[in-house]
Amino acid sequence: MARHQLSKSTFMRGCQCLKSLYLNKHHRTLGICKDPLSAQQTAIFAAGxxxxQLAQxxxxxxxxxxxxxxYDFAPSIVKTRDAITACAPAIYEATFMANGVLxxxxxLVLRDDGWHAYEVKSTNSTKDQHIEDAALQYWxxxxxxxxxVSIHIMHFDPAYVRDGAIDVQELFTDDDVTEAALGKQDAITRQIEVExxxxxxxxxxxxxxxxHCHSPYACDFxxxxxxxxxxxSVLNLRGKSETKWALFNEGYRMTRDIPEGTDLQWKQQLQVNADKTGETxxxxxxxxxxLERLVYPLYYFDLETIMPGVPIFDHSRPYQQICVQYSLHIQHEAGGAVEHFEFLGDGTDADPRPPLLQQMIADLGTAGSVIVYNESFEDGRLEEMARDFPQHAAAITAIRARLIDLADPFRAKHYYAPEMRGSYSIKYVLPALIPELSYNDLxxxxxxxxxxxxxxxxTGTFDGDIDQTRRDLIAYCTLDTLAMVKIMAKLKAAVTEGQS
Incomplete structure (x- = not known):
């Protein structure tokens, strides 16, 4: 049996970029290296x-x-053909090749009216690229x-809540994309020939x-x-993506080279002006x-989460952000010393949220501003925990009412330095304001x-030094809240600078 020319994955690669498709086949001959997979990407593929397997x-x-x-799909093609002939009730990884496409x-599920196909995705919804994928499979x-008879995208049901053992019938749902796949058949034929x-x-x-280099997926070239x-470069210009690509295609590479009079959003103009002048x-x-919104004591607070696709703990949903850690620095009065508190789950299959909530509610007290960076994240997690653990809802709701977002003055560009490169992320703000404090040392x-x-x-897949890694996790989260303490001090100094 002749080897295939295209597979589903290479076809989808070609839909995103024909150059990537070519390099994927010929990069070794050309002496070009692919970008290495990150640990997160490897984990995503493994989870998929x-x-x-769970969907089966x-x-x-x-x-x-x-x-x-x-490297040899022929046996699977034969086995699939035999299973179809034998009218198997279901076939997993049913393998087909036609016109050089694998x-x-x-x-595949056999019902009274014929075969129904299910493409499984480890997502909470059907994406546009999934329909393209299904259309090729159908072809x-x-x-x-x-x-x-029909083709479906099977994915997690975002409304599923784990209660005891995983119920796979409830965990998954599916969308019938037959009509959309049928509508793409002519386009699929043309795209195959192009590729x-x-x-x-x-x-x-x-x-x-x-x-397209990053959409729908980051290319490995x-x-x-x-x-x-x-x-x-100009590609780091924040705001409307169309603007930076238009400038790039006009030949501009550095933000400082963007000519005066270019139609920019005001935040983009601020970024460009800062790059040209070097002024803050x-x-x-x-x-x-x-600063007038602050009420002492100040609680600098940061949550860390995990986001498993298949819920690990009761009272959790697919891809829900599960709080496992926090860091807290408390400053009781202006100019006063800070105290540090922390929580880190034990890293077992026991749900860390109940003990986290108990300690968090005690640590955050009942009065004073709770300072977070990018409020929507912490507020969202607190809202979810109030829903999932209603016995703590009143206390959590009271904490949510005290949240203050330290990102606000940077988002509004009340303080902007060229080193922030158009971003208000703490990963850019911190080195701009306090360069001696760095995540690079962690x-x-x-x-x-x-x-x-x-x-x-x-999940029991970690093979490093657990004790040292726990210290590393604490160090990372601690720096997040210490950074907020230092950034707040910098803001206060900026207001009082020059005052007698």
Missing amino acids: TLTG QTYPGGVDCTPESF ALMDI VMRESGLPV KAVLTAHAVPAIAIGP IGHCWSEIPPY TIDKAGIAAF AIQEGGTASLTYLQMV
Whole structure:
């Protein structure tokens, strides 16, 4: 059996970028390296595999046609054909090849009226790219001679709440995308021919970088295609994406080269002006109005979460942010010393939220401003915990009423320095205002790594030094709230500077 020219994954790659499709096949010959997978990306792929296996339980008793080798699909194609002939009630990883295109259907189900196909996605909803994916699958099955009655995207039901053992019938739901897939069949045929031609071409397609490099997924050739783009360029201009790409396509590379009179949003103009002059903008009145909202004692508070697709704990939903850790610095009076408090779950399969809530409510007291950075995150998590643990709802609601967002003066550009590069994220604000305090000195430097590490502990897949890693998690979260203490002091100094 001849080897396939396109698979579902390579076809979808070509839909995003034909250059990426070509490089994926020829990069070794061309001496081009793919970008390495991050730990988070690896975890996402692994979770997708486990989700597919879990979804098979919704249609038990099926024939598993998963290929034993991803270098030889012929046995799986034969096994699928035999299972169809034998009228198996369900087929897992049903494998088809037609006109050089390979597709593996996650679940095929036989009903009285014929075969129904289910493509499983570890998401909470059907995305546009999923429909394109399903349309290709439908095309291959049809060309293989299998009449498919319907095709569906199966995904997690975001309304599912775990209560005891996972109920797979309730965990998953599906959307019938047959009509949409049928409507794409002619386009799929044309796209396949385009992609086959690209793969056999003798030159890399001349496709410039653009928004497609990150949509719907970050391409693994960004390191190659973007190699001549400076670390900070017009593509770091915040605000409307169309503006930065228009400037880039006009030949501008650095923000300082953007000509006067260019139609920019006011925040973009502020960013460009700061890059050109190197000057910091400080609106003392705006900052003072923010500071007037503060009520002592001040509680600088930061939550860390995990977000498993399949709920691990009772009273949780697919991809719900589960609070596992917090850091808290308390300043009882202006200019006074700060105390530090912390919580970190034990990293087992025991739900960390009940003990976290008990300690958090005690630590945050009943009066004083609770300072967070990007309020929507902490407020959202508190709201969810009030819903899931109604016995604490009154106390949590009272805490939510005390929240103050330290990002506000930076979001409003009351304080803006060129080093912030148009962002109000604490990861940019901190080095701009307090360069001696850096996340770069930590073993865990950002929230994605912290979340993945704790999740691996819970699921038993972590193979590092647990005691040291717990110290690293605490150090990371502690810096978040210490940074807020230092940033607040900087804001107060900015208002009083020059006053006698």
